[in-house]
Amino acid sequence: MLLRPRQKDFVERSLVALKANGNALGIAPTGAGKTILFSEIIGQYITGTKAKTLVLAHRDELTEQNQTKFSWVNPSIATSVYNSKTKDWSGQVTFAMVQTLFASDNISSMPKIDLLVIDEAHHAAANSYRTVINHALALNPSCIIFGVTATPNRSDGKGLREVFSQVSDQISLGELIRSGHLVTPRTFVIDVGVKNQLSSVKKSGADFDMSAVDQIMNQRPINNAVVDQWLEKGESRQTVVFCSTVQHAEAVTEAFRNRNVLAETITGQLSSADRSNILDRYARGDVTVIVNVQVLTEGWDHPPTSCVVLLRPSSAKSTMIQMVGRGLRTVNSEQHPGVIKSDCIILDFGTSSILHGTLEQDVSLDGVETEGVALTMTCPECAAVVPLASQECPMCGYDFRTERDKDTPELVSSIEMMEINLLNRSSFEWVNLFSDHSAFISAGFDAWGGVFFYQGHWYSIGGKKGVNPKVLSVGKHINALAAADDWLNQNETEDAAHKTKAWLTEEPTEKQISILENHLKLDFSLTRYEASAHITFKLNKQKIIDIIAEQGTD
Known part of the structure; x- marks a missing residue:
């Protein structure tokens, strides 16, 4: 297997950072081949040694998926799995589900780890992850720690600085769109007459008060207007909708059904079997619109999805990017015959694009070249070392434009004009x-x-x-x-x-x-x-x- 040139850069920069600092965070969004990247990094780091590696993930399905892809990249390295079904430390690389390992009677079985890799590393600030990290360092103070994530800034404001001191590399959504590994987003910011009300909603914990958002957005005329806009701009595409509350989601689903659109609701209140059944029907094309509340933000993808509807604001830009990312994957025609996807339509009724900047601005700001040496700078807020092209610190969210060009209007240009050949x-x-x-x-x-x-x-x-x-x-x-x-x-x-x-x-x-x-x-x-x-x-x-x-x- 041969890595893309940009993937090679990511691997090389991450290995250099690990050897220099003992830890590093790599940022690789949807479409970058995240599992392939950390598999290559592990392979290069431990090949020819007896170093023991632990790869942490937060779901059983991810431990198994990661093990499969790792073995594809590194067929000669022995692997094992430690999750709710299997508890095996025999491989040189063990893939573990953090909630299982976190339990006291399980973590005591953990051997000395030389390289700890954390998938979806924005979770690393959680207590379960910190317990495993601290235990690994207690067993081996020289343990190297590498994390990879698409969205490092957490909505609860907790930074990752206590785990990672450096961002080794950051692949942007813009790079992947310009290289053709994600489709182009077309964002429409739509005000249904409540923009001022939404902008006054206060935060409640880690995010905006979704009960207050529900009171503003969950009105029959607004829900009908959402469907009108979708019928006009969404072009009857397979669509995922993000709502504020369960009641909001059910009302929006009803509004779609009243217009003869095949729609279903998914919330955390449904059983896993019911959620799986709805997602299977959506994957088969029996459902056109899937409306959810905090279920499909992360860790779910159906590549034919080519429209995303935001009916809630996001206090964290990372949450907005996660939601929009559900529609940016390209389609493998062998897996989805007859499906043609050239872009993704984003219908933003919830002001996230206004608050954080439209996705087009986010991914096409300055065209900074990322090949060759990764130039870095130090964040004045948390002292993390980050790539020079960063718009905000991946560790603490500090906005570097306050030092550079924050007062200069950004030019909104067509991403297609910036395609890299x-x-x-x-x-x-x-x-x-x-x-x-x-x-x-x-x-x-x-x-x-x-x-x-x-x-x-x-x-x-x-x-x-x-x-x-x-x-x-x-x-x-x-x-x-x-x-x-x-x-x-x-x-x-x-x-x-x-x-x-x-x-x-x-x-x-x-x-x-x-x-x-x-x-x-x-x-x-x-x-x-x-x-x-x-x-x-x-x-x-x-x-x-x-x-x-x-x-x-x-």
Whole structure:
């Protein structure tokens, strides 16, 4: 497997920070490949040693998912699981559920840990995590601690400074959108006549007083207006709605149903079986709109979701980003055949975008390059070392614009205008097959990837030895390129990429020339690699046509 160039930077910077400081926090949002990243970091850190590693997560499903992906990245490293079903410390890397390990009769069984990795590390300030962390340090004061999270700032205001002294790297949502690994958000801030009332709601504990929000937002005319706006702008997309209270969610669900929209409510009051049943129906497409209260903010994804409705304000920007992130994932066309997703519509009735800045502003502020050396600065509030491009401190929330350009209006520009050409950032060379730029192919030794434009959409196709080509994604050019590039990364190696690029200056072989189309045989500037790409297309052309035609009829 080959990491994306940006993933390589993240791994290298995190390893440097760990060796220098003994701890580090890495920030990697939805779409960055968080589990792949920390798996690679662990693999590089412990390979060739007897170092014992513990990976903490807050749900049983995550411990098992993390173990599966880790073994994919590091097949030669022994693993084990310690959760409510299995209690096994035998692996060099153990994946544990924190609530299970936290219990006194369980934590006493924990062996000496050399590397402690915390998934969803914004939970690290919680008592259960601190108990495990402190126990690990008591057993081994030299224990290295690494955390990874998408949203480090907690809504309760508790900082992570007591656990982590440095942010090793921060991949922004903007980077992932511009590289095609997340879709573009289109945000609409909608005032239904209660903006001033919402702005006066006070905090109650870690967030705004949701009972007060309910009194303002949960009115029949407002709920009907929400459905009107969704019908106009949401385009009947699969949608997740975030409400303030259970009563609010039920009323909104009823408003959708009154307009013949298939909608369901999910709250913490439902049993896990009932929640699972509703989510399964949503995943099958039997439900169009799913309305929830604090259930789907974190740890849940259904990639075909392409509309998010915010009917509550968020005191923490991280909560807003988590909610919006439910709709930003790209779609794997093999898993979701016939689904075409090129963007995500955000309908914000709850003023979060006004309070925190629209998501477009958040992800496209300054275009700071993140490749090469990660320049850092020290937060004047909590003294954490953070990346120079940070808008706010990931540890304490300090706004750096107070020191730089907070009084300067930010320019809201189209994210599409800021797309970074993935062709120049791939580990592989992409060949433009036709003069109209409608088809590109990159060919490795064991696999190939291609993107093809047809009837307004870009189709990403992947193939490899012994396996029929398959569609990877359908949507915008940049998202299709990202999917094809990831396919190559998963099926080729660093060595293969290096050897492939050696062909860029070599002439085609006699055998290649004999296979090429006639018009290409006279192209004396053609390299061996370009010839390979054209031949790959020729040999798979009919399969590619059939795949695209089949996808278009689903």
